[in-house]
Amino acid sequence: MLEIRFHGRGGQGAVTSAELLAQAAIEEGKYARAFPSFGPERRGAPVSAFCRIDDKPVTLRTSIDSPDVVVVLDPSLFSAVDVTRGLRKDGSLVINTKKEPGRFMFHGLKQLAAVNATQIAQEILNRPITNTVLLGALVRLLPVVKVESLISAVQNRFSGKIADLNVQALERAYEEAQIISAGDVDIEKQVPCFQEKEPPEKGKEDKPCKEDLDYLWTELTPGCVVQPGSTRDNLTGDWRSTLPVMQKERCIQCGLCWAFCPDAAQVQEPDGFFSVDLDYCKGCGICAKECPTGAIHMEKELEL
Amino acid sequence: MAKRIGMEVSIAAAEAVKQADVDVVAAYPITPQTHIVEKLSEFAADGQLDGEYVTVESEHSAMSVCIGSQASGARTFTSTSSQGLALMSELVPIVSALRLPLVMLLVNRSLSGPLSIWNDHSDVMSIRDSGCIQLFVKNGQEVYDHVFIGYRIAEKENVLLPVIINMDGFILSHTFEPVEIMTPDELKGYLPPYQPKYTLHPDHPLTMGAYATPALYTEAKKAHDEVLKASYPSILEAWNSWGKRTGRHYRPVEELFCQDADTIIVSMGSLSETAAEAVKLMRDQGEKVGLLELRLWRPFPFEEFSRAAAGAQRLIVMDRAVSSGGPGGPVASEIRSALYGINNPPRVDSYIIGLGGRNVTIQDFVEMVEKTEAESALSPVTGSTYEIFGAREHH
Numbered sequence A: 001m002l003e004i005r006f007h008g009r010g011g012q013g014a015v016t017s018a019e020l021l022a023q024a025a026i027e028e029g030k031y032a033r034a035f036p037s038f039g040p041e042r043r044g045a046p047v048s049a050f051c052r053i054d055d056k057p058v059t060l061r062t063s064i065d066s067p068d069v070v071v072v073l074d075p076s077l078f079s080a081v082d083v084t085r086g087l088r089k090d091g092s093l094v095i096n097t098k099k100e101p102g103r104f105m106f107h108g109l110k111q112l113a114a115v116n117a118t119q120i121a122q123e124i125l126n127r128p129i130t131n132t133v134l135l136g137a138l139v140r141l142l143p144v145v146k147v148e149s150l151i152s153a154v155q156n157r158f159s160g161k162i163a164d165l166n167v168q169a170l171e172r173a174y175e176e177a178q179i180i181s182a183g184d185v186d187i188e189k190q191v192p193c194f195q196e197k198e199p200p201e202k203g204k205e206d207k208p209c210k211e212d213l214d215y216l217w218t219e220l221t222p223g224c225v226v227q228p229g230s231t232r233d234n235l236t237g238d239w240r241s242t243l244p245v246m247q248k249e250r251c252i253q254c255g256l257c258w259a260f261c262p263d264a265a266q267v268q269e270p271d272g273f274f275s276v277d278l279d280y281c282k283g284c285g286i287c288a289k290e291c292p293t294g295a296i297h298m299e300k301e302l303e304l
Numbered sequence B: 001m002a003k004r005i006g007m008e009v010s011i012a013a014a015e016a017v018k019q020a021d022v023d024v025v026a027a028y029p030i031t032p033q034t035h036i037v038e039k040l041s042e043f044a045a046d047g048q049l050d051g052e053y054v055t056v057e058s059e060h061s062a063m064s065v066c067i068g069s070q071a072s073g074a075r076t077f078t079s080t081s082s083q084g085l086a087l088m089s090e091l092v093p094i095v096s097a098l099r100l101p102l103v104m105l106l107v108n109r110s111l112s113g114p115l116s117i118w119n120d121h122s123d124v125m126s127i128r129d130s131g132c133i134q135l136f137v138k139n140g141q142e143v144y145d146h147v148f149i150g151y152r153i154a155e156k157e158n159v160l161l162p163v164i165i166n167m168d169g170f171i172l173s174h175t176f177e178p179v180e181i182m183t184p185d186e187l188k189g190y191l192p193p194y195q196p197k198y199t200l201h202p203d204h205p206l207t208m209g210a211y212a213t214p215a216l217y218t219e220a221k222k223a224h225d226e227v228l229k230a231s232y233p234s235i236l237e238a239w240n241s242w243g244k245r246t247g248r249h250y251r252p253v254e255e256l257f258c259q260d261a262d263t264i265i266v267s268m269g270s271l272s273e274t275a276a277e278a279v280k281l282m283r284d285q286g287e288k289v290g291l292l293e294l295r296l297w298r299p300f301p302f303e304e305f306s307r308a309a310a311g312a313q314r315l316i317v318m319d320r321a322v323s324s325g326g327p328g329g330p331v332a333s334e335i336r337s338a339l340y341g342i343n344n345p346p347r348v349d350s351y352i353i354g355l356g357g358r359n360v361t362i363q364d365f366v367e368m369v370e371k372t373e374a375e376s377a378l379s380p381v382t383g384s385t386y387e388i389f390g391a392r393e394h395h
């Protein structure tokens, strides 16, 4: 059985990627299951999706905690989410990056495919929806399914022009993907992007990761009443896919950005100017919209 | 054999409702049931569903419309989850008491509070005693199949009871997986046109839902209880004839390695799939472990269950709802009474797991088996009252 985990941001189509891949596998007579990490959906927030493919019926429904392959749809996720968590030794990685791909290699990784998916998606689809693009890179790296089956899954899923454009994007990614194998780069000589992972203990491969909220049942307030200030503990910074950038020269210190920011992420510095608290700024762009002098503009979240 | 098609299980469910020639759908959208009713309203809007989709303002209204439309002789479908079921629950015992053969897909989700949109069985357990036929399915194919099977059971002249099909929210409803979709030819004849016994019609006036004084209520309840129990052979018949047609056979309890098992895990719904993997793993390691999957919940298959479980020394019962202050999880309590009085009954341990969407892994099953086996070495007869498994006790 092959286990693939997709990481994306809400709206980029991570779930669709997993489903298209499963669809292609099922078309070929294999068995597959795809499903999202279930929860409220927020555009821009990190999401994951899972796909299992096998020659015999797939019966597991648990989330994939030790994948064979990890696919990352958005470059800003490398810093926000531990994307390679639990990746099996000799696993594979498929990433969206415009950077030199060799630097993503790490000990224990067998191979990776890198493609500038955001650019391909922008040019062909006119939107940064990178799901079909990364599938092109994935099948180039690993013949999980035939390209033709993937294309027919895409044509099945979308209609008319959108289908054609997605097929184009997929094919172009297949062509342009850069493949790097373990021996190709001298890992010692570079600053690693990812830390080498401890392989999961035998028999414990499917243990869920530690949850963010780890209260004991004895520690809960009666009725689960939440004390004020709880948003302090809830770092919303990882939802961000765009970042407010300030130009001091234009700022008149009116404080409107501070007043309008729904997350209290604008902080006044001793010199009177405002700066953004990246732990909490969720990239909504309200401050940029409200600033009367145009001192704030939104930029795409940085890669690493 | 029909071709396997990849689709989201909710969509497969909607497809089945469309193919089952349903006349009326009345439902109110609620997570995680949404995709089923969205798809059905789409089918109705573009003429693919040869019936009426009634939009309503609440689940209470949804069930009211269902009762009305069933009473007028229309084959009717609804679906809900959690709080939606809670809101319609005033009418659930009524639809069964009126003997209206509605089919409902209950996409199981925990009841608030705390507010949770994720999966467990607390919703269905709240209507356990509503007098409906209730069953559990574990994968997309079973969901699809049971829509047809459900109507065949429900509409039999000697049954005429609502059938509630339980499918786990998200982990089943939102999974994309292969499902064999039947052709109209393959379905032909399985579901005869619905012949209601009584219908509300202005030309033939009659009363439904009259009240019963103390002189009658007991008899009404007795009649209802008897018909629910007597539906058992009709349920088997619907499964058998589906099995002959499709090669997919269903039983009230499904057994895996139970024959020579010392320890048997009992589970319901999609958890049974993970449990089966755990059992296979433990078998490979030489442990005599089996799995008993309870498919039929009402009427409870006492005989089949006792027969399948009798040889084991230990039963480990998975519950996905808490019966606070009671004797254990609802399923475990039922099983303890099912086994009461038999010779050398197995020890029954009650574990409450997978609440509010908590992931249940293969390793969890292994741990429960190991723990039970260790404890039962000390006390072979009585099992633990119950344990809420995995609730964090220590940092």
Ligand code: SF4
Pocket: A244, A260, A261, A262, A263, A264, A265, A266, A276, A280, A281, A282, A283, A284, A285, A286, A287, A288
């Ligand atoms: S984008 Fe601006 S308004 Fe929005 S959270 Fe960040 S700092 Fe606050």
Ligand code: SF4
Pocket: A246, A250, A251, A252, A253, A254, A255, A256, A257, A258, A274, A290, A291, A292, A293, A294, A295, A296
């Ligand atoms: S709203 Fe604009 S001008 Fe006013 S303080 Fe903020 S950055 Fe400066």
